Amino acid sequence: MSELSIVDRWLELSSRSLAQRTSRRGFLGTLGQALVGASVLPLLPIDRSSRAEAAEGHGKPHVDDPKQCEYWKYCAIDGYLCSCCGGTSASCPPGSTPSPITWIGTCHNPADGRDYIVSYNDCCGKTSCGNCWCNRNQGEKPMYRLSLNNDVNWCMANDNPNYHCSVSVILGVAEK
Amino acid sequence: MRARRLGVASVGLLLGAAAMAEPPPLATEHLDVAHLPNPSPHWAFVYDMASANQTDARVWIFDGDRYEHLGQIDGGYWPSVAMSADRRTTAVVTTYFSRGWHGTRTDVVEFNDNSTLLPTREIVLPPKRMQGPPSAFAVAYSADERFLYVSNLTPAASFTVVNLATGAIAGEVETDGCVLVIAGGARRVSSLCESGRLLTVTLDEAGHEAGRALSKPFFDADKDPIFVQGQPVGSRVVFLSFLGDVYTVDLSAAEPAFAAPWPMTTAAEHGHWRPSGNQVVAVHAGRKRLYAPMHAAGEGMHKEGGTEIWVFDTESHQRLARWPIDAKRYGPVVAVQITSDEHPLLFAVTETATLLVLDPDTGRLRHAEEKVGQSGWYLVSP
8 A cells, every 4th residue: 555644635725725625524534544643642741941032921821813923823933923023913914825734733722722733834935934933842743744744845836936934723622 | 849740650550551552453354265175074954944934944054073063055035955975065956036026936956065065066857846844855865976866846746857977957756645755776766655555667768767666564554653853864764653663674775675663662551652853863883873852742743843863773672762852941852863973973853942062972952042033843864
């Protein structure tokens, strides 16, 4: 059998369009195969020291602030937060283009106690934003498991593959 | 009159003293360009992604004996880098756009002379090269340096074979979802697969595929994946797993051979201490030493960087030392490399782009050079 697993085939489709075209149970069932070991993990307290410049606030973690690395949706993000670059946690800054392919994660929202499947699309076509660097790796895997990897340039399939910043888009609630 | 004569004499003495103290003018200068000798094994080649302005990556060259910056090799957008065995050439595989940040994309490999720090040759590549974490396997020379293997990702995985004798693209080899290029033997290229196997493609003398084989699984990507940033040691490659096991693959024969993995952590440390960073393992074959940046942390902390460097005997598998790093001052260690000569230096790059020069026997910090670029996370070596 080809080494192209269901995860890799899934990569060929936009996660958003797949989610829209597939029943939720079927969609999450597919994701369940992709997310072995990555789902339903609690948000762990993380010492990111200087790696997360956006998270250098003191006191309680900024789990509800999309301009902070500790924002709950960013549990496996790697890059500049589009929230600090003219976009939001789910929209690309003006003039940039969303990546049609993506890596995915499962993050816990402490506000409602649910785990959500999120896609970490890159926004592409401009040079790197440089604001609010954030690297978190909950459930992240090396690039041979591509759909769970945040090291590669996910702008790779864009006409202009320049990496600008990263967003985290809710795809649905993770099944427990 | 006497008083006046005395006054005149005093002024004369003062003027004479002032004239004697006045330094001679500086010599005229002649503008020239520094030229480097043949590369020393003690030069560090620091890959700097220039993360805040990624179209401007570079490789910084720093003298680990004299603690001096020697120069830079420019790297374009998110390059992959390899060095020739004689250390005289740095191959930079990169991407340029005709209008700086947009326009026509050109993927190219530039061969830089490590003395002039300028490209002396280029070969244009198919515009599909992988832009990803730097490692020894993003681009690799064949053992005889007749071919260069360039990882591609579109996201379909493949590699481009560049014939360095002719300067032509020999072809592209699809790798069925397996990634990266690990050169082995004379004409073999192995790639890491999600199933925990190695896919090994054998090439003919023209650089075309002559055969392929999948190995048995040698790691479990679900339970304990290995970092892709392995360290070549002769015909072997050493990988670390997320939980700190050491995997050694021998590529000298047609079929890869896998040694039994061994742990860097005790049972009590397992899952609580882990390798962390980008270039997570350095090995000195002659001294039989392995170095790894380690971090006391749980799942999801495999890229934070090490707050300690652990040292092991590669034969007995005994831990010889734990060297704390002043991570509050320099940041945690994200890359380690030991030079391959008989009197080696241990280099480490921290998250704050500080290059540490360490004694590989004692861990003593010999030198800390801050701001070697902005986001160094790999040390290039042959």
